[in-house]
Amino acid sequence: MTTTHSISVNINGQTYARVVEARMTLADFLRHEIGLTGTHLGCEHGVCGACTVLIDGRSARSCLTFAVQMNGRTLTTVEGLNVAVGLSPLQQAFQEHHGLQCGFCTSGMLMTLTELLSDNPDPTEQEVREVLTGHLCRCTGYAGPVRAALAAAEHLKGIKGAA
């Protein structure tokens, strides 16, 4: 009944070759086949944004993407954000500015904000808020994530300025 396909995909710098069913979503593939459970599923219909990952650097909903579509692509998940010394400036800012409570939606927000800060290193609060409309959070009321994103942008500008 179900068809299978061989795919090869680079995730967080490592290449994985797997045989997957055509109907397997990318989110289920990451979580159950690769064991990267940091990507979460909040609605499975593309609204809440918890499952957001970067596909070739662009944010995408992994619940609305099939694993077979990822053949030959390069993915980054939340597990790929950590740097050698520990947390990235964005992750650190989320801790410092209380950008998360239960943490369930956080992975998706971090992915989208990583993309934002790479596209636009100096966002306004309004720009951060508009980007975050792609993410539902029931705990924080968004004040913490917004503060964290702006603080991370400041910090990254400082690093860039010093370099």
Add this chain to the structure above:
Amino acid sequence: MGSKNFGARVTRFEDVALVSGKGRYVDDIQIAGTLHAAFLRSPHGHARIKSIDTSAALRCEGVHAVLTAADLPERMRKQRMPLLLPNATMSTLRTQHSLAVDEVCYVGQALAIIVADNRYLAEDALAAIEVEYEVLKAVSDVRAALAAGAPRAHADLDSNVVSEFVMNYGDVDAAFASAPHVFREELWQHRGGGMAMETRGVLAQADVTTDSLTLWSSTQTPHIARRMLAEVLDVDVESIRIIAPDVGGGFGPKAIFYPEDAVVAHASRALGRPVKFIEDRREHFLCATQERDQYWNVEIAVDNDGNILGVRGDMLHDTGAFVPWGIIMPYIAGATMPGPYVVPAYRLACTVAFTNKVATTPVRGAGRPQAVFAMERLMDRVARELRLDPAELRRRNYIRPEQMPYSVGLIFRDGKPLIYDSGDYPRGHDAALDLAGYQGFPERQASARALGRFIGIGVASYVEGTGLGPFEGVTVRILPDGKVRVTSGATSQGQGTRTTLAQIVADRVGCRIEDVAVTIGDTAGIASGVGAFASRLAVNAGSSASIAGDHVRVSILKLASRALGLPESEIDLEDGKAIGRGGNRPAISFGELSRAAQGMPGFSLDAGQPVGLEHTAYFAPTQASYCSGTHVAEVEVDVGTGAVKILNYSVAHDCGNVINPMIVDGQVQGGVAHGIGNALLEWMQYDENAQPLTTTFADYLLPMATDVPTCAIAHVETPSPLNPIGVKGAGEGGTIPAAAAIIAAVENALSPFGVRFAETPLMPNRIVQALEEAGAYAQQVA
């Protein structure tokens, strides 16, 4: 003993794992050999089950079991789920069966479980189960449920009424008879969901080698769940371990022990394999409990100066198809209504009735948002009629701080007289008004009007019973490596409970906060526990942490005194060491003392020497502690579209002593966001057949980052005298008065048109309709 950590803005232990994708939520726990469950659910609001044929489903690929009620053990098949909170006024104590037996009473009620190799295969097989239904008339609107001849939500019941009760004190009819002014309002708040971003989930692992069962569950209340599961499965409660790992938000609905949890546990025992069920979002809309649906018909009597003489009326509460948590929401609502005001006489007659919708149980606020909405809408009405400033009217009616402790005259839901333990309502009121720049608002409003913009301001105040019993326990133990282990029946769904408990314990025993390791939400960690609801953990678990920490401190000093040869009074406990105050400051580490406290095999301990450096405390509050606050919302309404934008939101919040201001601010901000959703966006809609219409986040709107401003927050700290750390709950206060303040602000913005609103959520189409009826658009054209 210092308080280095208590009161400090300590960043959270929890965060490093969570921002790295290393959290451990139920669905992240992967045990080899796990099977996956899906449930067959009723498509009808009300139907009789004539037959279920599972034979084709059993033949589907990868299916290990298909169970209906007929396949369950006798206890599960014959008895309904335990009722947690029975109440003498309830004429019908009706909870669900684990799986529907012969009747389904709401859309989504589970009839069968399929257990398969993975969720995809389990869902495939659902389509192969054949059910023959006889569709029965459903009752959708709770007001219709009371009508003579209304369809019954349960075919075998004579009436849809679950309970009728009256809450009252004083001679309310006399107060109304002689009152110069009486104003009446009809109000309603519709139902919404908790909508935690993580749906419900459970992983059950039966262990045949030890006859035990472990459940990882996204529950707020593992110890309660264990007790109920033991009852349903008819097994020894101590043979069950329930672990609430990282949980992705709670907000009330995860405090419920659901039929699916019991069925999954049974399936694991029956199959001898781990079985996992992760609810999807559609199921969460259908089957996770909801709240708010209440219709209020209330009136207020005041004198010529606006002083309240009495409040009376009736309220109708929609409990849905079942009463898993009894009638506590309408009860809490009735007890919350008098709020921060001197109300000399009061009577509220409450009716609770069944409908064919999923049950209502507490959602953040639990009856209080409705009550505050009712009271504050009455206050706004009085202000308008008597031409008083709404803030001034409230100031005239507040209970004064010198009246504390203040006995309202009712019995609260903890079974104790409703006595406010502490509070300074006028101070909170002034603090919120200052933050909001209330004095300058008329000028802002006039300037905006000159530009054709409609801005408005609204004020709402509340008192919230928090920190409810019966108890919560904390064990503090010094480990041989010097670390301090803290375990508790408390849980966390994002509140940072681990961090706040560590703050308290580090101060009490005298160690570094990073040396405190906190395990919560695990029934194996402590014998008894309750869990998270009613903003109760800071009060209950926080106090236990403080008491247990103090006991351990006494034991450490006793042992250190022997070891160092110094009197206890000359020893300081700092950074995990006992240090003599004099001389060359001789020291011994907590690790060494912990090992000494274990003694040596076969040797007697010295007389009076403590055994092990540990203590378990179960703090049991004598009554609720009452948090309070005032919210001020400033909004702009787009008259053309009915869109409401919240410009500024100010909160003065009194939760007694603040353990961690960062965490409390986060609770308030998140609570306000929930309240904004209730006020303007979230409406769980059903049609006349009780068929849910809003089952995605595209239909049911949650507040987004552009809907919620960053609140200005002031803390007013009036410590509670009822617990050793002087705290009150902080988890729900953000939500409780938000809808009242926002709707008042919308009305104020539109005051040139004289439109009135009495319901939530207040959608743009409703605002446009009201403006149309008021002739607003005709005026504009002219």
